[in-house]
Ligand SMILES: Cc1cc2nc3c(=O)[nH]c(=O)nc-3n(C[C@H](O)[C@H](O)[C@H](O)COP(=O)(O)OP(=O)(O)OC[C@H]3O[C@@H](n4cnc5c(N)ncnc54)[C@H](O)[C@@H]3O)c2cc1C
Ligand SMILES: Cc1cc2nc3c(=O)[nH]c(=O)nc-3n(C[C@H](O)[C@H](O)[C@H](O)COP(=O)(O)OP(=O)(O)OC[C@H]3O[C@@H](n4cnc5c(N)ncnc54)[C@H](O)[C@@H]3O)c2cc1C
Ligand code: SF4
Ligand code: SF4
């Protein structure tokens with residue numbers, strides 16, 4: 001089935017494929033996935049655009065160093081299974097990262113083909129191969145040789161799931177403790193169905209279960225059991241409890257009905273299914289929904305609001321478009337769906353009616369001043385630019401911090417001044433045998449960095465267990 | 469699945485349920501709660517852990533069936549089970565021997581109060597408990613409380629049992645009497661009741677602790693839906709509470725936030741609360 005290898009010139013002649021997607025007007029009214037995924041033909045054709053560079057700059061751009069040229073070469077020759085094998089070794093959740101990685105600032109940013117024209121669509125191809133594998137390949141099974149060692153993983157987000165999978169593959173007995181009633185962390189309760197269908201999270205978790213990983217839900221470490229109890233019962237522990245403490249604006253009116261943190265708004269919709277007609281979980285809807293923030297969380301919230309029927313779904317962001325941390329693709333998609341962007345706009349106050357519900361938001365225009373500590377130009381308010389915007393629902397999506405439930409019950413665990421867990425080069429915390437990674441260490445970061453931590457930690461835990 | 473070991477009706481629409489949840493039974497302290505979900509797709513419902521038996525691995529819940537979720541939960545009979553039981557959540561009550569304490573419970577709040585009163589009595593306090601209900605049949609746990617409380621006073625709105633009127637009547641008499649004046653008061657029940665008690669004790673400055681029940685989702689500090697204003701500060705009731713200094717709580721805000729979904733769902737909770745009070 002493989003053709004003759006193409007010459008570089010022939011490869012260069014192929015233009016970047018496009019992603020088939022739901023019509024914007026239609027998808028703004030449903031929760032089905034926006035991107036349909038590439039066809040086999042389109043995927044193979046796109047893979048042929050890869051020059052299989054010696055410099056491998058794309059690999060350096062990937063936080064977990066996926067062997068991109070190798071998997072693309074296999075795919076280009078029509079060997080999807082071979083491509084999947086390579087991916088599976090390097091990346092525990094390729095169907096997820098293919099969809100949610102900020103490729104434009106990682107692998108695709110440094111792809112050689114991007115210097116002149118468009119980079120290879122590495123993310124879309126990763127997604128294609130992973131989806132194909134999920135349908136056509138058997139789940140991996142636990143190795144015959146078990147080490148008899150036990151490891152507890154706290155949290156079932158991408159960091160925890162990755163570590164659990166790696167450790168199970170090494171023959172350790174792994175138990176994941178999850179506070180919520182379902183798996184996936186932000187992949188389940190944060191990122192909406194239209195971006196990451198939950199059946200993908202289910203499939204990834206089913207893979208882990210077939211590797212022998214045990215998942216125990218409704219266990220809040222720090223309350224149900226403590227880290228100390230875990231260290232008594234298990235040979236090692238990996239903490240990956242994320243950064244799930246919402247920040248608020250601290251402006252007047254934030255306690256009004258109709259004001260949500262993005263965590264609550266998205267959890268009600270994604271985890272509790274408030275968008276489904278049969279759901280018993282309510283969610284406030286309104287003609288005008290204003291979302292504060294400019295990251296992925298803000299984009300997910302505002303597009304969710306649109307899908308829940310808002311006539312005007314508005315992003316209010318205090319910096320300019322260039323500074324928005326959201327994935328480029330999501331910003332494009334949001335624009336296509338009719339999301340309004342109010343840039344350089346800061347909320348002063350949320351006003352309510354007699355009934356205690358949000359009625360309007362007082363905003364102030366900003367301009368960019370001198371660069372701040374982050375190197376970004378600091379927004380400064382423009383005097384006299386205040387105005388009132390009618391709204392029934394407001395969503396605060398300005399970031400999260402470390403949740404202290406686990407750490408407050410574990411005084412020996414060393415934290416930094418923001419409450420994030422401190423680790424050494426081996427991702428070990430101040431408690432021997434207890435490792436940590438993902439957002440609880442980094443603060444709000446990305447799925448792929450969390451997974452990278454999970455993988456590194458699994459290797460470090462394996463070495464630790466062998467040395468014991 | 470968490471097995472329901474027993475489920476009995478102790479008052480109209482109030483169930484006492486024992487559920488097998490060994491980890492929670494072992495870890496729980498007075499003042500803490502669980503979040504339960506009956507089945508796939510169901511609501512997450514916060515409920516106080518009324519009692520626990522670490523040896524048997526069971527916890528006791530007192531459930532007032534007032535809405536769709538609690539009705540479904542109360543209908544679960546042994547040997548069936550509950551899909552999810554998460555906890556223990558919230559800060560445990562600080563139990564100390566302070567001398568004389570008064571516990572005030574209204575409606576199903578009496579169930580929430582029960583473990584607290586018991587822990588206070590065990591710590592050596594002189595415990596007077598005042599429980600109120602609409603009429604005799606709504607007064608719950610009177611005999612159980614009498615087993616360890618020094619005194620149990622009952623009020624009913626229609627006078628069918630005990631003093632006629634609200635819990636604030638006997639409470640007023642107690643705080644007016646220098647002999648009986650307590651060091652601390654614990655008030656748990658519908659928001660209007662807790663607000664009334666806090667107002668009543670404010671002039672005397674008697675330390676008044678209330679247990680707040682805002683709408684919750686996760687119960688672990690992740691969503692912020694349970695936020696309440698205490699002393700001008702925003703607190704998450706599920707992790708910072710649910711108990712707070714009643715003199716500092718913004719009850720008006722709590723009451724309005726509790727009704728956020730009354731338009732979406734029937735406002736049974738509020739009706740039930742008002743009926744109880
Ligand atoms: C709405 C939203 C959209 C995002 N979009 C993107 C995107 O497009 N691309 C991208 O790369 N990144 C995105 N991110 C960021 C990314 O999701 C996170 O960086 C990543 O999920 C962190 O993984 P984690 O495993 O460290 O933690 P989490 O995913 O937060 O998982 C932590 C898990 O631990 C559980 N837990 C917490 N406390 C306890 C406890 N005490 N005991 C037991 N369990 C506990 C939690 O319930 C949760 O399941 C987004 C984040 C959000 C919120
Ligand atoms: C910390 C805590 C401890 C609690 N302990 C107990 C207990 O021991 N026994 C008991 O019977 N109840 C207890 N409750 C109250 C119980 O959680 C609610 O009655 C229940 O969630 C209502 O759910 P439902 O589906 O039956 O009613 P729904 O039909 O969902 O609600 C009816 C109406 O009640 C209001 N409501 C919803 N959830 C809550 C809530 N959490 N608090 C107040 N009002 C609400 C809303 O306005 C809603 O429209 C406690 C609540 C909290 C927060
Ligand atoms: S994991 Fe992310 S960064 Fe790495 S190759 Fe895949 S899409 Fe690119
Ligand atoms: S840099 Fe781009 S073209 Fe070169 S190997 Fe990587 S993906 Fe292929």
Ligand code: FES
Pocket residue numbers: 683684685686687688689690691692693694695704705706707
């Ligand atoms: S219930 Fe979500 S933070 Fe308290």
